[in-house]
Amino acid sequence: MARLSHQDWLDRAARLRPVTVHHIDGADHAGDGDTFTVIAPRDGRPLAEPARAGQREVDLAVAAARRAFDTGVWPRLAPAERGRALIRFADAIEAHREELALTVALEMGKPVTEAYDIELRAVAACFRWYGEVADKLIDEAPQTGPDALALVTREPVGVVAAVVPWNFPLTMAAWKVAPALAAGCTVVLKPAEQSPLSALRLGRLGAEAGLPPGVFNVVAGEGPTAGRALGLHPDVDVLAFTGSTAVGRHFLRYAADSNLKRVWLELGGKSPNIVLPDADPIAAAASAAWGVFFNQGEMCTAPSRLLVHSSIAEHVTDAVLERARALRIGDPLDPATTMGALVSAAHLARVRAHIAGAQAAGARLRTGGERVDRPGHFLEPTVFDRVAPDMALAREEVFGPVLAVLTFDTEDEAIRLANATEYGLAAGVWTTNLSAAHRISRSVRAGTVWVNCYEEGGLNVPFGGMKQSGHGRDKSLHALEKYTDPKTTWIRL
Ligand code: NDP
Secondary structure (H helix, E strand, O other), X not given: OOOOOHHHHHHHHHHOOOOOOEEEOOEXXXXXXXXXXXXXXXXXXXXXXXEOOOHHHHHHHHHHHHHHHHOOOOOOOOHHHHHHHHHHHHHHHHHOHXXXXXXXXXXXXXXXXXXXXXXXXXXXXXXXXHHHHOOOOXXXXXXXXXXXXXXXXXEEOOEEEEEOOOOOHHHHXXXXXXXXXXXXXXXXXXXXXXXXXXXXHHHHHHHHOOOOOOOEEEOOXXXXXXXXXXXXXXXXXXEEEEOOHHHHHHHHHHHHHOOOOEEEEEOOOOOEEEEOOOOOHHHXXXXXXXXXXXXXXXXXXOXXXXXXXXXXXXXXXXXXXXXXXXXXXXXXXXXXXXXXXXXXXXXXXXXHHHHXXXXXXXXXXXEOOOEOOOOOOOEOOEEEEOOOXXXXXXXXXXXXXXXXXXXXXXXXXXXXXXXXXXXXXXXXXXXXXXXXXXXXXXXXXXXXXXXOOOOOOOOOOOXXXXXXXXXXXXXXXXXXXXXXXXXXXXXXX
């Protein structure tokens, strides 16, 4: 596609008519007339009034998914047919890539070029990958005695509810929906209240691509009502959640208070990025700055704690500051923008409270910290050094463009600092010493460790957390384990 200009995107935004109705049982569903307002982060103005799901809409969506599962229309389809349907879905996403990227940028504030180049590419690729995998799974026939045969078959778990956040609204959805559908499950997706529009469009696209009614349903609504109703629903078999650790706890409670549904949790992070004295300081700084400011810092894996050896701390920090100051904050629809708007006024206020708290605690503000003087929810990229390990900024997830620089003198101290958090999602290590890289990688409790890189990823590589960053893995064949149960059948010969 020829690159669109700022004006091209503005024209397309003016023409966009977002989908504002639920997608239930293969059709639009307007709900009972109750709506809520989605505010555009780029200007703080109302963007759309989608239908608001309550218990009734959740019941309808779960009943549709239950029917599509129990009648076998999806789980008993030949796996190759299911795979073909997912590949058609991927094709439809690619065909609507521009519209979906624009919708994401408008509803949650990231630069539209990043939505187009990164998020939508990942979403289409995810549906395609699981479509291609659907008929390549092989069950087991363990060796048994001569008089019996044992079969271990992978059975879809049933109705999956996926509750996802706003920072990568479609990627987080795809990571759950695609493997669940490939496994033969049916799905009800609830996007975040800040970013329902892209997900509602996705629901309709699934039907246009030929998914049978009820197989993939989307309901827009708020967490404490629609999310809770899914968490407590007796007909939901598995709840796949991505979001904050606090809300993850709610889902475990909902499961305990209802049908003991299995709950998979992908939660927050406070990821350490460790720079040893022998590392390439410029490469480490460039990656650190990119990682913590990408997507406005609204990244679960953001390397928000830069742990740098004291001998090179000043050098590395200066290089990070240079990159932070070079970022171009602006309209997410302008292709020249490299940092967009934070998702909401409330979130901007939360991030600013973290900044004020760090200043009050005695951390040194090196750059940023201020709201950008324009309509919308824009914040300067912010770097603190002299952050002490016991400060809130070193422990709590900010989920915004705020970097905490801490120093260490020994490898053991670096590992201790890296692990001094309740989270365990990701970590980075920068060194040319292979042994040190291995030692640190093994010692840091994190689901992913990147050595001399950050945010490398592939669909065939699992992603997920340890400790209070959650459990279970998205992506790769491991994700199918979340949506299938091994069933053993013994046959007497
Ligand atoms: P939240 O946990 O606030 O919300 C996530 C989802 O849960 C939303 O759909 C939300 O609905 C819903 N929800 C909120 N409250 C409840 C409730 N009481 N009962 C049921 N559902 C509820 O997270 P954010 O959307 O603010 O996203 C940021 C968080 O997500 C960060 O902590 C980040 O680290 C994490 N995250 C983790 C990732 C990972 O892979 N580990 C990836 C991306 C983000 P609504 O918004 O409509 O109220």
